[in-house]
Amino acid sequence: MTIRSLFKVTVVALSLVGLSSCDRNPERREIQYMPDMYFSQAVKPQEPSAFFADGSGMRTPPAGTISRDFVPYPYSIIEGEKAGRELVNPVPVSAETLATGRKYYNIHCKVCHGVVGSGDGMVTLAHREKGMPIPPQLYSDKIRSEWADGQIFHTIKMGQGQMPAYDKRMTDEQKWAVVHYVRALGRAAHPTEADLAEVEKLGWKDAKALDNPYREDIKPAQLYLGGTEK
Numbered sequence: 001m002t003i004r005s006l007f008k009v010t011v012v013a014l015s016l017v018g019l020s021s022c023d024r025n026p027e028r029r030e031i032q033y034m035p036d037m038y039f040s041q042a043v044k045p046q047e048p049s050a051f052f053a054d055g056s057g058m059r060t061p062p063a064g065t066i067s068r069d070f071v072p073y074p075y076s077i078i079e080g081e082k083a084g085r086e087l088v089n090p091v092p093v094s095a096e097t098l099a100t101g102r103k104y105y106n107i108h109c110k111v112c113h114g115v116v117g118s119g120d121g122m123v124t125l126a127h128r129e130k131g132m133p134i135p136p137q138l139y140s141d142k143i144r145s146e147w148a149d150g151q152i153f154h155t156i157k158m159g160q161g162q163m164p165a166y167d168k169r170m171t172d173e174q175k176w177a178v179v180h181y182v183r184a185l186g187r188a189a190h191p192t193e194a195d196l197a198e199v200e201k202l203g204w205k206d207a208k209a210l211d212n213p214y215r216e217d218i219k220p221a222q223l224y225l226g227g228t229e230k
């Protein structure tokens, strides 16, 4: 090995050692080349500030302040029917929408309303004797033929009786997707002959026994789309 190549090898080896010693400990401050960018003058949340008389850096927003993503909702809790007349589901129905609806239904609603909307979710069953009301079927004739999409949306958004409001727990788009899924449950519980033929083609047995909360394999979303969950 020549002196020259020995020198090269040494340089490479030393730089590797140098790199591997980079400290990843976030507690330790690196060298601050521009301290002004590290220590800004802005008051951080919860920080005191001598500037204001009350010594707090946090200010109460002026009356009437709304958050940037605030969308006004013009119906009070008892105006579900009005919401039903006036609101139109803006989310087009598709397999993707139904998958979203199904996901959020299973997260938020299944505990009470049950897998297929028959009202026998875990929570309802477990707390029945303690007075937990049995939720009405989500595929009742009332919901299917009298309730418009907007009224279901309104119920999800505002809650009803013992049912909590889901306004902040889902985006409006997700709520509308759940509405589509509730429609799918309705259709699944009252399949037409054509639906049943479609189900048969897909190889599902007992298509008529849809009112069974433990039938996870029943895919109402597929039924709603005429058997093409693509």
Ligand code: HEC
Residues within 6 Å of the ligand: 104, 105, 108, 109, 110, 111, 112, 113, 123, 133, 134, 135, 136, 137, 138, 140, 142, 143, 152, 155, 156, 160, 161, 162, 163, 164, 166, 178, 182
């Ligand atoms: C804590 C249990 C619980 C959860 C969770 C719940 N609900 Fe309810 N839901 C109820 C009860 C109880 C009622 C009946 C309320 C009443 O009228 O007093 C109800 C009523 C409804 C109604 C009106 C039915 C009718 O015939 O009046 C709809 C629609 C509905 N729920 C949909 C949903 C959807 C969709 C979700 C999920 C986003 C959901 N619920 C989550 C318990 C629940």
